[in-house]
Amino acid sequence: MTRIAIGSDHAGFELKSHLIDVLTGEGHDVVDLGTDSTASVDYPAFCAAVGRSVRDGETELGIVLGGSGQGEQLAANKVRGVRAALCNDLYTARMARAHNxxxxxxxxxxxxxxxxxxxxxxxxxxxxxxxxxxxxxxxQITALEDEF
Structure with missing residues (x-):
């Protein structure tokens, strides 16, 4: 199966916990990079940790969760080599993987x-x-990272 890093802020904590159960139940190896409660936290560090885990090859894929997912996607995408996609429907989830x-x-x-x-x-x-x-x-997207 797949080794997956997962992280969230307080708004995504309960969904994160649920998805960890789903993923481990399917045999995936899940690395939980926080947060560990519904207490208010800032999300960038958790999302960057997920991104670094994927970039460094420690995990194959990552998942970041928050209230809207917008800021979490933005934070993860600041890590070179990460292509984080906000997918709140099935079509974008399929296209994010198939095309991007x-x-x-x-x-x-x-x-x-x-x-x-x-x-x-x-x-x-x-x-x-x-x-x-x-x-x-x-x-071409990867080449954009090399400009900086």
């Missing part, structure tokens, strides 16, 4: 219910990168 080779999934716990979050996660994990013309575009 996304390696971090971001979701909003205040946007999606538990059942939909499980479906989004399953779609993200079950979709392979198509390569081809999409590889050229991913390479």
């Amino acid at each position: 080779d996304a390696n971090v999934l971001s979701m909003g716990a205040r946007v999606v219910g538990v059942g939909l979050a499980e479906e989004i996660l399953a779609t993200f994990l079950g979709t392979e990168f198509e390569g081809g013309r999409h590889q050229r575009r991913v390479d």
